[in-house]
């Protein structure tokens with residue numbers, strides 16, 4: 001069994017912990033928190049050994065009556081691999097500790113690309129991560145773009161991607177986030193970080209990305225134009241996207257008109273935390289105009305990177321090939337809407 005440590009048990013970390021625990025070949029050896037809040041309590045209730053991310057604060061856990069298994073560097077020393085899901089910037093600072101213990105580490109998309117040796121997307125470049133000391137699972141939006149680009153590039157070739165990303169302003173629990181009643185070009189200058197990030201996965205791809213932030217919390221929405229090298233009809237493109245294991249093409253009969261109904265559907269089918277691990281592509285939006293493919297997709301920011309982290313664990317340790325890992329992860333999670 002692969003012993004996985006999770007450093008940073010927040011939005012992404014707690015989901016990755018549950019997904020790792022669901023795998024037949026992995027176990028969670030512990031999770032680390034800086035303070036004894038509700039997530040520390042639920043980590044212990046869920047049976048995860050809890051470690052203090054900051055040693056000086058161990059007594060705060062004692063005072064709150066929350067039992068600790070130790071300090072984070074003990075956790076890192078024990079683990080085969082650590083998934084760092086700390087807030088942006090802290091992951092890069094933690095790399096020295098991971099290197100000191102010789103424990104391979106996975107950072108998240110909030111870190112700069114150069115904080116890791118390689119950036120990861122399971123569908124696109126699984127093998128490039130094998131043997132790395134530090135890899136980075138790209139951000140939720142970049143994961144969503146990469147999953148779309150990979151099959152289109154393989155099947156038809158791509159001249160250029162143009163993507164406008166309407167980004168949710170914050171996650172549902174991020175009470176401090178805005179905008180409250182505004183729509184912000186974000187960043188106002190082009191490109192947004194997503195295009196250069198996609199190039200960490202597809203170095204030669206021509207891609208321009210524009211970003212906005214809106215006062216919504218449920219999901220991001222992408223307006224996509226991919227100029228292909230050939231001109232398949234829209235039905236062919238739709239079939240191709242339907243055949244991918246991490247894309248959900250929303251059929252017209254479902255009458256899902258936005259992120260609200262997508263989340264409702266995820267709850268109705270019993271998804272944990274109403275998570276949607278797949279890219280959600282509106283079938284009727286898939287349109288071809290000459291070589292230009294257009295579509296809309298929604299991305300659940302809190303969860304699409306979760307299966308990618310699980311695959312990245314196997315990739316960095318060289319424990320599996322891409323197809324086998326993706327299949328194992330998908331089956332263990334119950335992927336497929």
Ligand SMILES: NC(=O)C1=CN([C@@H]2O[C@H](COP(=O)(O)OP(=O)(O)OC[C@H]3O[C@@H](n4cnc5c(N)ncnc54)[C@H](OP(=O)(O)O)[C@@H]3O)[C@@H](O)[C@H]2O)C=CC1
Nearest residue numbers: 008010011012033034035053085086087088108110140301
């Ligand atoms: N949320 C999203 O939509 C997505 C986020 N990401 C990326 O994932 C990473 C994590 O983001 P997210 O989960 O949203 O962030 P959160 O803030 O939800 O979770 C991070 C957690 O890390 C803990 N933490 C803070 N400092 C430390 C530390 N020094 N050591 C260990 N734990 C610490 C915090 O909890 P506490 O201090 O209480 O221990 C916090 O709950 C970022 O790089 C982000 O960009 C990627 C895709 C989507």
Ligand SMILES: O=C(OP(=O)(O)O)[C@H](O)COP(=O)(O)O
Nearest residue numbers: 109110139140141142167169301
């Ligand atoms: O990785 C994400 O978005 P991003 O791809 O737009 O950077 C997550 O939704 C986190 O975004 P945030 O930086 O607004 O918290």
